[in-house]
Amino acid sequence: MKEVKYQDIVNTVAKLCIDSNCLIGDDIINAFQNGLKVEESPTGKDILKQLIENAEISRNEMIPACQDTGVAVVFLQVGSGVKVVGGELFDAINAGVAKGYKDGYLRKSIVSDPLRRKNTGDNTPAFIHTEIVPGDSLKITVAPKGGGSENMSEIKMLTPAAGWEGIKKFVVDRVMRSKANPCPPIIVGVGIGGNFEKVAYLAKKALLRDIGTVHPDPFYQEKEKELLEEINKTGIGPQGFGGRVTALAVFIEAYPCHIASMPTAVNINCHAARHKTAVL
Amino acid sequence: MKKITTPLTEAAVKDLKAGDSVLITGIIYTGRDAAHKRLTDVLKANQPLPVDLKGQIIYYVGPAPAKPGYPIGPAGPTTSERMDPYTPALLAYGMKGMIGKGNRTPNVIEALKKYTGVYFAAVGGAAALIAKRIKKCETVAYDDLGPEAVMKLTVEDFPVVVVNDCYGNDLYEEGMKKYRKV
Numbered sequence: 412m413k414e415v416k417y418q419d420i421v422n423t424v425a426k427l428c429i430d431s432n433c434l435i436g437d438d439i440i441n442a443f444q445n446g447l448k449v450e451e452s453p454t455g456k457d458i459l460k461q462l463i464e465n466a467e468i469s470r471n472e473m474i475p476a477c478q479d480t481g482v483a484v485v486f487l488q489v490g491s492g493v494k495v496v497g498g499e500l501f502d503a504i505n506a507g508v509a510k511g512y513k514d515g516y517l518r519k520s521i522v523s524d525p526l527r528r529k530n531t532g533d534n535t536p537a538f539i540h541t542e543i544v545p546g547d548s549l550k551i552t553v554a555p556k557g558g559g560s561e562n563m564s565e566i567k568m569l570t571p572a573a574g575w576e577g578i579k580k581f582v583v584d585r586v587m588r589s590k591a592n593p594c595p596p597i598i599v600g601v602g603i604g605g606n607f608e609k610v611a612y613l614a615k616k617a618l619l620r621d622i623g624t625v626h627p628d629p630f631y632q633e634k635e636k637e638l639l640e641e642i643n644k645t646g647i648g649p650q651g652f653g654g655r656v657t658a659l660a661v662f663i664e665a666y667p668c669h670i671a672s673m674p675t676a677v678n679i680n681c682h683a684a685r686h687k688t689a690v691l
Numbered sequence: 692m693k694k695i696t697t698p699l700t701e702a703a704v705k706d707l708k709a710g711d712s713v714l715i716t717g718i719i720y721t722g723r724d725a726a727h728k729r730l731t732d733v734l735k736a737n738q739p740l741p742v743d744l745k746g747q748i749i750y751y752v753g754p755a756p757a758k759p760g761y762p763i764g765p766a767g768p769t770t771s772e773r774m775d776p777y778t779p780a781l782l783a784y785g786m787k788g789m790i791g792k793g794n795r796t797p798n799v800i801e802a803l804k805k806y807t808g809v810y811f812a813a814v815g816g817a818a819a820l821i822a823k824r825i826k827k828c829e830t831v832a833y834d835d836l837g838p839e840a841v842m843k844l845t846v847e848d849f850p851v852v853v854v855n856d857c858y859g860n861d862l863y864e865e866g867m868k869k870y871r872k873v
């Protein structure tokens with residue numbers, strides 16, 4: 412058994428919350444640079460330049476790139492040989508989120524009840540997804556997610572007859588209806604398969620990939636490329652002002668499913684695509 | 692790139708067309724859902740507004756907390772749609788502009804024509820850059836609303852794009868059509 416200390420988890424999670432919000436990934440900045448080369452709209456180009464400058468200011472001064480520092484979505488891979496000492500694992504995650512959002516001057520955007528809507532004041536609870544894996548390490552990924560892009564996400568219980576064309580239509584249509592709301596250029600996470608609750612998780616998990624990485628399965632590599640091309644034909648463009656660069660990437664996660672089903676979920680992420688990982 | 696200063700005159704608004712990139716200098720006010728509800732309730736009751744919005748611009752924003760030494764935290768636009776039910780009354784009163792992100796309802800677009808107003812979008816997610824253009828920030832009304840209180844911002848070269856002008860044009864519609872390939 413490997414012992415991992417409660418306080419180390421708290422400190423790590425706090426740092427991941429701050430770093431993910433302030434240190435926009437190189438993959439995103441590269442994608443903005445590449446976008447500048449293909450964007451035809453002058454306003455669109457100007458937006459991409461502003462986003463590059465924004466990411467630089469944010470990195471240099473350690474201030475969040477976007478004011479909506481989101482829900483703290485936390486993915487855990489807990490090795491079966493890991494034992495947390497000094498407290499409970501989930502308590503440590505929540506304490507880390509509270510600390511990170513306070514110390515990093517991040518916005519607290521969580522209400523304790525969907526209808527009574529009182530702010531919890533420290534951005535907890537975190538939304539935690541846990542996997543038990545072989546080994547003796549604890550892998551923690553913090554992926555803050557803003558409301559504007561999350562609200563543009565959707566699940567559809569497609570049936571096998573809809574086929575790839577049905578999936579494509581649903582995804583492109585979802586992006587079309589989102590227009591400027593998720594702050595394009597966007598990153599599109601697509602979950603296909605599983606069942607109702609599983610497919611939403613797949614779409615979210617897809618968003619953890621870095622731009623430029625390719626799907627391990629060549630079949631889905633092609634599908635991702637096709638979807639990206641279709642989405643970038645919509646003309647929505649940066650911020651919805653019209654242009655070529657509507658999405659920076661499309662990531663698909665597929666999973667086995669029932670003979671009668673083909674659930675599909677679209678989780679839209681904005682260009683403020685934030686995720687940082689640490690291993691304890 | 693056009694440069695404008697606040698408060699806006701009728702002529703200044705008429706000079707702005709959908710698609711124009713604009714830099715704003717002067718005073719702008721912040722307001723979100725809760726403040727909008729109160730402002731329009733005050734107008735309905737024929738009471739004076741806590742800040743005079745004649746000729747002014749409201750920015751839909753909920754900033755992150757300011758780090759020590761900064762006038763304001765990251766401050767990008769929030770989705771404008773939520774303010775749509777309140778907007779026509781404020782335009783009728785004399786407010787001239789709004790800054791946010793995302794589409795407005797036909798009611799708002801009509802009101803912009805009728806009362807000569809303009810809707811700008813700021814770049815969603817460019818919050819650190821936008822905060823650099825905000826030089827001063829003070830709460831001027833509805834303190835009890837916390838981060839949703841009405842704040843007075845002193846801005847310099849605040850970057851926006853005209854989405855809906857006073858002629859009924861809509862950049863979201865026209866821009867997308869222009870670059871659409873399907």
Ligand code: SF4
Nearest residue numbers: 477557559594681816
């Ligand atoms: S959609 Fe993303 S970039 Fe836009 S305001 Fe929300 S978190 Fe920020």
